[in-house]
Amino acid sequence: MANGKKSKKKYYIFGGIGLMILAVILLVVFGGNKEQIITVQTEKVQKRTITQIVSATGKINPVYQVMISAEATGEIVYLPIKEGDVVQKGQLLVRIKPYIYEAQRNNAAARLEQAKATLRSTEAQLNKVQSDYKRIQGLYDKKLASDSELETAKANYLQTLGSYESQKSLVVQSEAALKEATENLNKTYVYAPMDGTISKLNVELAQRVLGSNFSPGTEILTVADLRKMEARVDVDENDVVLVSVGDEAIVKVDAFGDKEFKGKVTQIGNSAVSKGLGTQDEVVNFEVRILIEDPDKQLRPGMSCDADIKTETKPNVIAVPIQSVTARVDKQKTVENKSEEESQVEKPKNGKSNKPKEVVFLAQDGKAKMVEVKTGISDDSYIEIINGLKGGEDVISGPYKAISKELEDGVKISLQSKRKGEKENK
Missing domain, CATH: 1.20.20 (F1FO ATP Synthase)
Structure with a gap:
């Protein structure tokens, strides 16, 4: 009797294990064949006017300003001015003990x-x-x-x-x-070199200053023409090639909130300004000067500013949302020999590795269609399509994760309307 009980117990154990294995196999077979459907958002491809913008930060400065240093050594015995005074060319500003x-x-x-x-x-x-x-x-x-x-x-x-x-x-x-x-006696008299404002005064009456005979003299003051102001901004080396003299710009000064000042590019630096030289954070910029067309009287030298330079405008060009354009690499074909261990990857005929190509995904008959495109200029939201699209297509515009990683040619998709004011999860 004991042997009979043991046999039944073994039967139940092995039977249960078998049912579990069968269930796992069925889940793998039927669950693995389930095709993934990606939920996406679309937008109509249409013609737009695109203005390419180069953004930069910098400081406000007068177009014309002169820093005056002492050329004679001695005590200041006459100082009739103070910072902020308006002076005329030829006016006596400082007298050094003669x-x-x-x-x-x-x-x-x-x-x-x-x-x-x-x-x-x-x-x-x-x-x-x-x-x-x-x-x-x-x-x-x-x-x-x-x-x-x-x-x-x-x-x-x-x-x-x-x-x-x-x-x-x-x-x-x-x-x-x-x-x-x-x-040398005449150098004890300091006159205003131009009409302007005393924007900086570094000395006081009875202070002793050093002349510039053997070294840079004591900096006495700065005279600036505050009627003509400019923004001097640092533009990245990759963007400066897009900027030209005469380009229009919008300048925002931190102290003035959302107020915008119109301006034009008047000068582009030829020498690079490097920051963090020799480190991983090294940045190479070029100074660009933007003349402000109608400066506010409250603008002061040294104020921080942001500038958006309009480098190029193209009207009526086919455009898609910037996030719709992504990069894909052609899948390499596997060449199988008699032995699987000796399988090789087919290389391009020119011997070079495959380069990523720019593509967009269109929504057609419930599937994603990958289309290679050639892009042009872009603004904050849209990018020009030079080749690949004709207009009127439904281009997939979100979510970002699906466009950049998940979508492939022929993948099934479901459309979801983008709610107004809804932010896309990237």
């Missing part, structure tokens, strides 16, 4: 007068010696003067002539010294 420079100028003037007096005396002596030399030469021609008398007269003349020429050189040197001393 006493030392006045003394140097007076000393140079005295030396010049002394040199000129000595020159006049030497010139008179030269005239006398020259006259004596000519007289003795005449007597010598008549055999009335000896050779020694002629040689002595000639030597005196040449010696005096040399002194005269030397004294002329001293006069020239003294004139140059006086000119230099006068110029």
Whole structure:
């Protein structure tokens, strides 16, 4: 009896295991054959006007500004201005203590007068010696003067002539010294080089400043013409080739909220400005200057700004949403030999690896159709299609995950309307 019970128990155990294996096999066979259906959103392909935008950040600066540094060393004894004052060209802005420079100028003037007096005396002596030399030469021609008398007269003349020429050189040197001393004295006066506003004042009355004889002098102030302002922005090296002088731009200044200023590109830098050189965060930019057409009186140098430069506009071009365009690589065909272990992957005839191609997916008869396209310019939302579409097709516009990874040619899809204001999950 015991053996009979054990046999029945084994029968139930093995029977249960068999049923479980059968159930797993049925699930794999029938469940694996179930075709996946991807829910997507579509949009009609149509013609649009696309404006390509290059965005950049930077600072507001005056078009014309002059930084004035001290050229004379000394104490500031006159400072009639303050930051924000409007000044006129030629107006006296700063006076540096002039006493030392006045003394140097007076000393140079005295030396010049002394040199000129000595020159006049030497010139008179030269005239006398020259006259004596000519007289003795005449007597010598008549055999009335000896050779020694002629040689002595000639030597005196040449010696005096040399002194005269030397004294002329001293006069020239003294004139140059006086000119230099006068110029140094004039440097103690600082005048406005242009009409404008004192945008920066770095010194105070009685402060001592250093001149620029041997090193950069003390920066005294900056005069700027605030009637003409520009945005100086840094454009990425990949985008700067799209920008041209004359391109229109919209400038937003952080301090003015959503207010927009119109402008035009006036200058594109030729030298790169690198940040984070030698690191993984290295960035190469080029400075682009944008003249603001109607600047606000409250614009100040140094304010942060953002600029959108309109580099190109194309009207009535076929366009699709930017997210509709993705990249796909052609699947490589497998070449099977007699041995499965020696299966090889077919390579392109040119020996190069397959490059990704730009594609979009169209919704046709409940399936996704992959179409290769050639793209052009783009704005924030749409991208131009140069080849591949004619217009009027239903292009799949979302979700992003389906377009970028899941969709393939011929995959079944179901359409879902995009609700107004609904954000796409990427």
